[in-house]
Amino acid sequence: MPGSFTDEGIVLRRVDYAEADRILTVLTREHGKVGVIARGARRSGSRLAGRTDLFSRSRMQLAAGRGELLVLAQAEASAPPRRVGDPRRAACAAVMAELTDRVLEGHHPDPAVFDLVDRALAEVAGPDRDPRAALVRFARRMIARLGYAPQLHECASCGHRLAEQPAAFSAAGGGLLCPRCRPGDPAAVECPVRVIKVLRVASEGDAETWARLRLDPPTLAVLEMVIERELEHHLDRRLRSWEVLRALER
Numbered sequence: 746m747p748g749s750f751t752d753e754g755i756v757l758r759r760v761d762y763a764e765a766d767r768i769l770t771v772l773t774r775e776h777g778k779v780g781v782i783a784r785g786a787r788r789s790g791s792r793l794a795g796r797t798d799l800f801s802r803s804r805m806q807l808a809a810g811r812g813e814l815l816v817l818a819q820a821e822a823s824a825p826p827r828r829v830g831d832p833r834r835a836a837c838a839a840v841m842a843e844l845t846d847r848v849l850e851g852h853h854p855d856p857a858v859f860d861l862v863d864r865a866l867a868e869v870a871g872p873d874r875d876p877r878a879a880l881v882r883f884a885r886r887m888i889a890r891l892g893y894a895p896q897l898h899e900c901a902s903c904g905h906r907l908a909e910q911p912a913a914f915s916a917a918g919g920g921l922l923c924p925r926c927r928p929g930d931p932a933a934v935e936c937p938v939r940v941i942k943v944l945r946v947a948s949e950g951d952a953e954t955w956a957r958l959r960l961d962p963p964t965l966a967v968l969e970m971v972i973e974r975e976l977e978h979h980l981d982r983r984l985r986s987w988e989v990l991r992a993l994e995r
């Protein structure tokens with residue numbers, strides 16, 4: 746890595762450090778996920794203060810420091826502020842950030858993932874749609890990126906083509922189960938036909954088709970339950986932010 750470079754960065758995580766500093770986990774477009782120290786960012790009047798907000802995107806000038814952390818030298822906003830003041834929007838954005846942080850290794854650039862995260866965070870902050878719709882599609886894309894795209898057309902256990910009828914989603918089995926195989930996974934989530942169709946669009950369709958779908962709260966609730974089970978199964982520990990979202994919905 747050169748001594749200093751400029752890149753687009755999104756703040757995924759931040760913790761206060763020392764008197765007035767912040768340590769950030771930043772997803773950059775060309776350099777992947779990096780650890781960054783923003784010195785003096787908590788001082789009033791610091792030029793860096795607004796650039797270290799969670800989920801914000803800016804053009805960052807980053808310099809090699811003495812340790813592992815890069816030093817944030819300068820930053821300029823490069824996207825409109827993401828207003829996630831509403832607790833549900835904030836919780837959905839937090840799940841996206843935590844999932845991204847968990848899935849990506851440091852210093853492995855992937856501009857397609859950067860764009861996916863950037864778009865999802867912008868959607869979550871957009872006022873006209875249920876933020877869970879953006880979260881569902883985002884989580885499906887990240888699960889696919891982990892290499893766990895589920896079987897949604899054939900039974901994940903016996904391989905028979907699924908009839909157009911309700912089926913159960915098995916996280917352990919890797920997809921939908923036909924009625925005959927259903928008893929094999931008592932933890933499988935029951936999915937009505939409507940949910941199965943939406944699940945297929947979320948997994949296989951493009952962003953525009955997804956944006957046109959009308960998603961009612963019961964459909965979103967089942968889709969989320971499916972994702973929650975998959976993440977529990979595929980990641981070694983639960984996402985803390987998901988529990989916050991769950992608590993808000995109760």
Ligand SMILES: [Zn+2]
Nearest residue numbers: 900903923926
């Ligand atoms: Zn089967």
